[in-house]
Amino acid sequence: MLDFKPVTLEHKDLIEKYYAQKNRFICDYSPVDIIIWAHNYRTKICEEDGFLFMVAGDGNIEYFMPPISIGDNGDFKGAVEKLIVHAESNGDKCVIINLDEELREKLETAFPNRFKYDEMRDNGDYVYDAQSLITLKGKKLHGKRNHINKFLKEYDGRWEYEELTENNIHDFFDYQICWSENDNQFFGELCASSTALRNFKYLGIKGGLIRLDGKIIAITLGSQPFDDMYIIHIEKADYDIPGSYQMINQQFAMRNCQNVKYIDREEDLGIEGLRKSKLSYYPEFITKIYSGTLI
Numbered sequence: 001m002l003d004f005k006p007v008t009l010e011h012k013d014l015i016e017k018y019y020a021q022k023n024r025f026i027c028d029y030s031p032v033d034i035i036i037w038a039h040n041y042r043t044k045i046c047e048e049d050g051f052l053f054m055v056a057g058d059g060n061i062e063y064f065m066p067p068i069s070i071g072d073n074g075d076f077k078g079a080v081e082k083l084i085v086h087a088e089s090n091g092d093k094c095v096i097i098n099l100d101e102e103l104r105e106k107l108e109t110a111f112p113n114r115f116k117y118d119e120m121r122d123n124g125d126y127v128y129d130a131q132s133l134i135t136l137k138g139k140k141l142h143g144k145r146n147h148i149n150k151f152l153k154e155y156d157g158r159w160e161y162e163e164l165t166e167n168n169i170h171d172f173f174d175y176q177i178c179w180s181e182n183d184n185q186f187f188g189e190l191c192a193s194s195t196a197l198r199n200f201k202y203l204g205i206k207g208g209l210i211r212l213d214g215k216i217i218a219i220t221l222g223s224q225p226f227d228d229m230y231i232i233h234i235e236k237a238d239y240d241i242p243g244s245y246q247m248i249n250q251q252f253a254m255r256n257c258q259n260v261k262y263i264d265r266e267e268d269l270g271i272e273g274l275r276k277s278k279l280s281y282y283p284e285f286i287t288k289i290y291s292g293t294l295i
Contacts, residue, residue: 122270151243164207
């Protein structure tokens, strides 16, 4: 069996060593996402025979990431067989998640007709043209521009944007606690945010917030795992202040994403309102992600 250990901050360099080789446009390959969500998803990691293995789950059901090697070297089929043996030793079927098209084809080639594939639509990443989110040009995004222009007109001289620093980190987290207190589904996100904020410098995380009359009304966190892409990990704003979401989205992108081609705003998790919001910004594409279950 593979000797899995819980993911910790100390695994950052190891994860980057394997996962930073290629941008698959899937946030679950981001070292920051893996680390800040590790406690919530009980993610474990193992390096063996030139492959990085990862598994998440509560012990009753476990899901494997595809085994990744350096430079696409090594025995991929043998690595997957290790996952199969590990799963079977726990009385489970082997389920591999976060397969992009390339990895799905690679798995099928190694194991013809042995895996059943299902698209993970709720987990597909929304990937946008960075300049589109920065400038909001074009007819499709005129509504976003209108929200921002109304905000700027109504609150002229009353709002300010701040970068995340040691001085405002507690204000940032207090806002997120208040935002989330009426919805238990965001408890896991609070844990992830806590890890991110406590270690934002070490993890290379950037953050921003907007204050209106001195009070925080919007927050966001992001990181750049690849040369061509930024990922937005967390974004929250006051629903009752029109334009607050559009403002934090654009202000952060303007300050941090000028030199990347893409902005990944992660998945919608099947939440109807979130899906509608993400689609309204007209992504360049939504990454197709699959799970593969051993038949």
